[in-house]
Amino acid sequence: MAGDEETPPALILHHLPNFKLSIFALLRSKYTVLDPLDDPPHPSFPELSNAARLMLCAGPTPVTAAVLDRYPALECVVGSSAGINHFDVAACRSRRIRITCAGDSFSDDVADYAVGLAIDVLRRVSAADRFVRAGSWPVRREYGLGSKVSGKRVGIVGLGSIGSRIAKRFESFGCSIAYTSTKKKPNIPYTFHANAARLASNTDILIVCCALTDETRHLINTEVMATLGNSGIIVNVGRGALVDEKALVEMLVSGEIGGAGLDVFEHEPRVPRELFALDNVVLSPHHAVLTPDSLGAIEDLLLANIEAFFSNQPLKAEVQLEFAS
Amino acid sequence: MDAIGVLMLCPMNNYLEQELDKRFNLFRYWTQPNQTEFLAQHADSIRAVVGNSTAGASADLIDALPKLEIVSNFSVGLDKIDLTRCKEKGVRVTNTPDVLTDDVADLAIGLMLAVLRRICQCDKYVRSGAWKLGDFRLTTKFSGKRVGIIGLGRIGLAVAERAEAFDCPVSYYSRSKKADTNYTYYGSVAELASNSDVLVVACALTPETTHVVNREVLDALGPKGVLINIGRGPHVDEAELVSALVEGRLGGAGLDVFEKEPQVPEELFGLENVVLLPHVASGTEETRIAMADLVLGNLEAHFSSKALLTPVV
Known part of the structure; x- marks a missing residue:
C-alpha cells in the first residue's frame, strides 16, 4: 500500500511547457512527481523514471512511441483529454499500456456549446451583435432574417457521450435526430445512416463530435459537404482534422454550404483568414470544454484514477484497447 | 376582394x-x-x-x-x-x-448560451487574429443552471421545455399559480430572481408589466445572474439595467429588445458580458x-x- 511506503509512488507528468493543470501542486504533495521539464531536474530522475509505472498526460500533449520508450516500466497513462488522437495507440497496445480519458466530464459543456453554435449560425447571433455594436441598427433599420432552428433535421456524426447529449438537447427543439457511427446502436430511437454522406443528405444541421482516428480523419470531405448543400450548416466541436478544412473554406466562400460553427481547426491556433469576412460562420478558439465545472470534474477524475491505479482499484473512463492475448 | x-x-x-x-x-x-x-x-x-x-x-x-x-x-x-x-x-x-413561439424560445436559449459561454466574444477574438494556444479564459456552464421565467404563456412554456433538456430546474412568476405544471412558482418577480441564475422576460407588455424588471429585481438576480429579454424593451428599467451591468452588480444580459429601439445604450457596446440583438426573436424566413x-x-x-x-x- 502507498501509505506503508517511505517514498510516495512515482508519477511522470507529461505536458507541454504552457499547459499546466491546477492539480500539479497537489500531486507534488502526494506523489514523487517526475517532470522532465523541471529545472533543475529531480535528482534521481533517471532511476525513478526507469521504474515509474504511471504517467499523467495533460491536455493534447503527444504521447508518441519515442515518449513511451523513455519509460520502460510504464503501465498506464491517465489522460485529461476527451479524445485520444494524440496517443500512439498502436504503441500503447503493443506494450499493453492502459489509457484513461476524460470520459464524460466535458460532455455537458461540449453539448451545450454545439447547440449554442448551431443557434448562433442559424439565427446569426454573433453577426447581429456586431451589427448592433457597430451602431448600424438606427442607420440600416432592418437586419436580415435568420433561419429557424426548431424542427430542423439534426445529423450527429458520432453518437457517444457528447453526441447523445446533443441529441437530447435538440429533441426539445422539436428537431428530428439522425446519426452515423461505426455501427448502429441498439435501443436508440434515432435514425441510423451507414455513412456521413448519407447522413448529410438527410440533414440540415450536421454536428461533428466523433473521436479523431485514422479512419475519421477528413471524414467530412467535399462529397459530404456537397450533399449537405447550401441550406445546411456544419458544427464542429470534435477535432479540426475531422473536416477537410480547405474544402470547407472553399465551399463556405462559394456558398455551396449554408454556414458553419467551428470550435476546432486543423492547424490550431491558425484559422483560415477567408472565414473572417463571413457572417454565416461563428469561430471559437477551442473553448467548448472550458468552464470551471468541466475542469473541476476532470481534475477530480484524474486524482481518482491516479489513486485507483496505485491501490489496484478499477480505473474510470478507461479506453478499451483490446489487447492481443 | x-x-x-x-x-x-x-x-x-x-x-x-x-x-x-x-x-x-x-x-x-x-x-x-x-x-x-x-x-x-x-x-x-x-x-x-x-x-x-x-x-x-x-x-x-x-x-x-x-x-x-x-x-x-x-x-x-x-x-x-x-x-x-x-x-x-x-x-x-x-x-x-403560436407561429413565432418556437423562434422566440430558440433565441432565448441561444442568448443564454451566448452570454454564459461568451460565444460572441470568442468569435470576435478569433476574427481579430489574436488566438494563441494556451491563451484561454473560462466561461460559465449552462447545463443545470436555475432558469426563472417571467410569464409562463406559450413562449415561456417553450423556453421551459428547452431548458429542461439542459437539466435546468425551471421556476416561474405569473399573476397566479398555474395548475397544469410542476415548475416552481414564486409570487413575486424579486423572489423568482433571487432563486434564479438566468431570468427570462417572456410576458406580454401591459401597464402592470412595464418595468417589471427594476432595480430590486436586478439586485436579487445579482452579480452572477443573467437577464434575458426577448419580451419588450419597456419590461426592463433600462437605465437601471445599464448601471447594474456597468457597475458589475449583474452578471450579464442577453437583450433582443430595448426601450427606445433602434437606440441601444452605448454604455453596453464595450461590455463583454452582454449580447445585443436588433429585435430579431421572430426573425426567421x-x-x-x-x-x-x-x-x-x-x-x-x-x-x-x-x-x-x-x-x-
Whole structure:
C-alpha cells in the first residue's frame, strides 16, 4: 500500500511547457512527481523514471512511441483529454499500456456549446451583435432574417457521450435526430445512416463530435459537404482534422454550404483568414470544454484514477484497447 | 376582394406586401408624404389596417378611418394597438400567435448560451487574429443552471421545455399559480430572481408589466445572474439595467429588445458580458411567411364573413 511506503509512488507528468493543470501542486504533495521539464531536474530522475509505472498526460500533449520508450516500466497513462488522437495507440497496445480519458466530464459543456453554435449560425447571433455594436441598427433599420432552428433535421456524426447529449438537447427543439457511427446502436430511437454522406443528405444541421482516428480523419470531405448543400450548416466541436478544412473554406466562400460553427481547426491556433469576412460562420478558439465545472470534474477524475491505479482499484473512463492475448 | 382598401403601416415583409397588393387595394402608409391628407382622402375606402410591433392602430388612426373593420397585426404583441378604442368602434383585431413561439424560445436559449459561454466574444477574438494556444479564459456552464421565467404563456412554456433538456430546474412568476405544471412558482418577480441564475422576460407588455424588471429585481438576480429579454424593451428599467451591468452588480444580459429601439445604450457596446440583438426573436424566413399567411388568412376570413383564424377582439 502507498501509505506503508517511505517514498510516495512515482508519477511522470507529461505536458507541454504552457499547459499546466491546477492539480500539479497537489500531486507534488502526494506523489514523487517526475517532470522532465523541471529545472533543475529531480535528482534521481533517471532511476525513478526507469521504474515509474504511471504517467499523467495533460491536455493534447503527444504521447508518441519515442515518449513511451523513455519509460520502460510504464503501465498506464491517465489522460485529461476527451479524445485520444494524440496517443500512439498502436504503441500503447503493443506494450499493453492502459489509457484513461476524460470520459464524460466535458460532455455537458461540449453539448451545450454545439447547440449554442448551431443557434448562433442559424439565427446569426454573433453577426447581429456586431451589427448592433457597430451602431448600424438606427442607420440600416432592418437586419436580415435568420433561419429557424426548431424542427430542423439534426445529423450527429458520432453518437457517444457528447453526441447523445446533443441529441437530447435538440429533441426539445422539436428537431428530428439522425446519426452515423461505426455501427448502429441498439435501443436508440434515432435514425441510423451507414455513412456521413448519407447522413448529410438527410440533414440540415450536421454536428461533428466523433473521436479523431485514422479512419475519421477528413471524414467530412467535399462529397459530404456537397450533399449537405447550401441550406445546411456544419458544427464542429470534435477535432479540426475531422473536416477537410480547405474544402470547407472553399465551399463556405462559394456558398455551396449554408454556414458553419467551428470550435476546432486543423492547424490550431491558425484559422483560415477567408472565414473572417463571413457572417454565416461563428469561430471559437477551442473553448467548448472550458468552464470551471468541466475542469473541476476532470481534475477530480484524474486524482481518482491516479489513486485507483496505485491501490489496484478499477480505473474510470478507461479506453478499451483490446489487447492481443 | 381587390376593391377592399387595406392600409399597411410600415414595411414589414416583402412576401406579405406582394400578396396584399395582389389580393387587395393596398395603400402603403409610409410612402405618403402627407399622411393626414392621405387619410382624409381615402377614409371611405380603407376597411383594414395591417400593423406590427413597431406601428399599430392608435386611437387617432382608428378615429380617422370610419370604415375600418379589422386590424390584422403582423406580430403577437398588441401593445401598439388601442384595443379599447377598437372594442368601442367594433373593430376586429387579430395577431399572429403560436407561429413565432418556437423562434422566440430558440433565441432565448441561444442568448443564454451566448452570454454564459461568451460565444460572441470568442468569435470576435478569433476574427481579430489574436488566438494563441494556451491563451484561454473560462466561461460559465449552462447545463443545470436555475432558469426563472417571467410569464409562463406559450413562449415561456417553450423556453421551459428547452431548458429542461439542459437539466435546468425551471421556476416561474405569473399573476397566479398555474395548475397544469410542476415548475416552481414564486409570487413575486424579486423572489423568482433571487432563486434564479438566468431570468427570462417572456410576458406580454401591459401597464402592470412595464418595468417589471427594476432595480430590486436586478439586485436579487445579482452579480452572477443573467437577464434575458426577448419580451419588450419597456419590461426592463433600462437605465437601471445599464448601471447594474456597468457597475458589475449583474452578471450579464442577453437583450433582443430595448426601450427606445433602434437606440441601444452605448454604455453596453464595450461590455463583454452582454449580447445585443436588433429585435430579431421572430426573425426567421420560415416564421415570417407563416405570420404573413396568418395576416392574409384573417383578412380573407373577415371579408368573406368566416370565423377569424386568430381573433383577439
